[in-house]
Amino acid sequence: MPVQKTILVIDDEPDTLTYFTSLLEDNGYATVSAKNGEEALNCVKVAAPDLITLDITMPEMSGVKFYRTVREDVRWKHIPVVIITGVSENFKDFISSRRQVPPPDGFISKPIDREQFLELVAKLLYAAS
Numbered sequence: 001m002p003v004q005k006t007i008l009v010i011d012d013e014p015d016t017l018t019y020f021t022s023l024l025e026d027n028g029y030a031t032v033s034a035k036n037g038e039e040a041l042n043c044v045k046v047a048a049p050d051l052i053t054l055d056i057t058m059p060e061m062s063g064v065k066f067y068r069t070v071r072e073d074v075r076w077k078h079i080p081v082v083i084i085t086g087v088s089e090n091f092k093d094f095i096s097s098r099r100q101v102p103p104p105d106g107f108i109s110k111p112i113d114r115e116q117f118l119e120l121v122a123k124l125l126y127a128a129s
Helices: 014-026 037-046 063-072 090-096 114-128
Strands: 006-010 030-034 051-054 081-085 106-109
Touching (some): 006 014, 006 037, 014 030, 014 114, 037 051, 037 063, 051 063, 051 114, 081 114
Parallel strands (some): 006 030, 051 081, 081 106
């Protein structure tokens, strides 16, 4: 039996966090959740997940800062990151053009298409294993 993959879900909106964790768990994934970048960084330090879904606009530590921190650390830079945000499509171009860090592995706008989201997660987890 394959090992269950763990996904870290990061979002400051409780309803959104519940939605994503439920959706992923209903599709066979284990989840860990965090409501901001600082909490998420602590989760990654304790046990690196197989994939991260990341909201951008959050209190404490923004999604951009969390993303940069993960991508710059050799221990975590291999973890696929899917950015899920209500921020405009221009943000995808912005984050993908940063020279300091590579672009995210996936980018999905809210409201999400459930099937598209689950296909992307499966593809990234399969490619990473």
